[in-house]
Amino acid sequence: MNDIDLSIIIPTYNRLWSLPQTIESCRNTSCRAEIIVIDDGSTDGTLAWLGQQNDLVVLHQPNLGKCWAVNKAFKMAKGKYIRFLDSDDLIERLANDEQFELALQNGADVVVSGCTDFTNKEQTQKAQSWVETDDFIAQQLGEGFGSHYSAFLFRKKFIEEIPHRPDFAFRDDRIFILEVALKNPKIVVHQGAALLHRIAHHDRLQVSSGLKQQVQNYQHLNLYKYILGQLSKEGKLTTRRIKASINVLWPLCHWIAKDNINEAAVLLKWIVELNPDFTPPNKGGIGFMFRIVGFKTTERILSIRRLFKYGWN
Numbered sequence: 001m002n003d004i005d006l007s008i009i010i011p012t013y014n015r016l017w018s019l020p021q022t023i024e025s026c027r028n029t030s031c032r033a034e035i036i037v038i039d040d041g042s043t044d045g046t047l048a049w050l051g052q053q054n055d056l057v058v059l060h061q062p063n064l065g066k067c068w069a070v071n072k073a074f075k076m077a078k079g080k081y082i083r084f085l086d087s088d089d090l091i092e093r094l095a096n097d098e099q100f101e102l103a104l105q106n107g108a109d110v111v112v113s114g115c116t117d118f119t120n121k122e123q124t125q126k127a128q129s130w131v132e133t134d135d136f137i138a139q140q141l142g143e144g145f146g147s148h149y150s151a152f153l154f155r156k157k158f159i160e161e162i163p164h165r166p167d168f169a170f171r172d173d174r175i176f177i178l179e180v181a182l183k184n185p186k187i188v189v190h191q192g193a194a195l196l197h198r199i200a201h202h203d204r205l206q207v208s209s210g211l212k213q214q215v216q217n218y219q220h221l222n223l224y225k226y227i228l229g230q231l232s233k234e235g236k237l238t239t240r241r242i243k244a245s246i247n248v249l250w251p252l253c254h255w256i257a258k259d260n261i262n263e264a265a266v267l268l269k270w271i272v273e274l275n276p277d278f279t280p281p282n283k284g285g286i287g288f289m290f291r292i293v294g295f296k297t298t299e300r301i302l303s304i305r306r307l308f309k310y311g312w313n
Contacts, residue, residue, distance in 0.1 A: 005031040006100050006153070007079030011069035012087035013040040016049060018198070023056070025090040025196070031100045036077060037087075038069040067164040067172050074163075081111075081153045084173070088198045089150055092116075095194035099153045102188050109185035111153040113194035125199060130189050135240060137181045140174075141227070143244035149177045151195035158185060168223050170216035175223040182230060217255045221267060224249060228274075242274045250281065257299040268295050 008026050012019050019037070026035050035056050039047045041063030050058045059073055070084060081103055085091065099111040114129040130147055133139040140146045150173075159180060168175045224245055231237040249271050257264035272278050280290040289298040 003032055004034050004078040004080070006033040006081050006083065006096060007077035008033060008035045008083045008085055009070055009073045009077060010035065010037045010085050010087050011040055011066045011073070012037060012042065012046060013063065014042045014044045014046065015087045016042070016044045016046045018088040019046060022085065022087050022090055026085070026096065027055070029096045031097050033096060034079060036073045038073045040064065040066065040069045065166060065169055067166040067169050070164045077156065080156060082156050082159065083150065083153055085150050090196035092194055092196060095190070099190045099194060102190055103153055103155065106188045107186065108188040109155045109158040110180060110187050111190055112147060112187055113151040113190035114192060115148045115151045115195035115197045116193045117197050117199045119199060127193055129192060132189070136187060138241045138244040140178055140181050141241055141244040142247035148195055148197055149173045151193070154180065158183070168219050170219050171223050175227070178223070178227045214259050217252060220252055246271055246275060246278065258303065261296055261299055264299065265296055
């Protein structure tokens with residue numbers, strides 16, 4: 001008999017500086033919870049520390065990456081509901097119990113919530129409650145604030161066939177939640193902010209540069225190609241969802257243009273195919289340049305400006 005209500009899956013790699021606080025934030029629930037921590041080949045003493053804890057399910061693997069770690073832990077999870085949590089983030093006190101109770105009361109597939117950003121000094125940067133929407137897919141594609149998937153509880157049976165995908169490792173949470181959205185889940189809202197999301201730390205995936213940034217950009221682009229392709233096949237690629245996607249794809253053009261202006265131009269061509277009425281939303285002088293001299297010339301000018309401002313290195 002399954003007597004576990006909630007499984008909290010925490011993959012970790014060399015974050016002993018934050019992991020104990022993350023785990024502590026998940027303890028002391030009144031619902032029956034298990035905390036599964038999978039060490040992805042850490043070299044900072046993480047595994048030894050985990051061996052001293054008597055209330056965790058501890059797994060270990062070579063350094064294969066977050067997606068492999070999460071998928072391994074998910075297979076062992078016994079909870080009716082699942083939370084995926086990064087090992088430098090925190091859960092607000094009572095949030096696990098409150099969200100699980102909402103899940104039971106409403107038979108929810110996903111219990112969503114807002115999140116609060118904070119720095120390493122634990123200074124709050126931005127607290128954002130969940131924003132109501134009548135199109136969860138459009139919201140997650142880029143229409144507005146979509147929170148963070150670690151703020152959500154997922155019914156395990158609902159997500160059993162949605163793995164974390166190593167080929168989208170830098171955007172694994174984004175493609176995961178979009179694939180969840182495609183399944184038309186029953187969503188219940190937890191008021192407030194369940195997640196404390198740590199920002200501005202050098203080893204977070206959001207903070208990338210060089211080749212890593214390029215790979216991240218192309219994974220981001222490819223996940224939109226995949227998801228919009230699925231929506232198109234199902235006849236669900238609405239104008240609203242196209243516009244929501246372009247909110248992300250247009251800024252992505254600029255990131256890609258920094259390294260490959262021709263690839264960025266191909267992306268812009270796709271944007272115009274999606275929305276023939278598209279015009280660059282930029283205001284001021286940059287917007288004027290896009291309209292007058294075109295995309296490639298403007299991006300070249302911006303590139304030269306960056307060189308003068310930041311140098312060649």
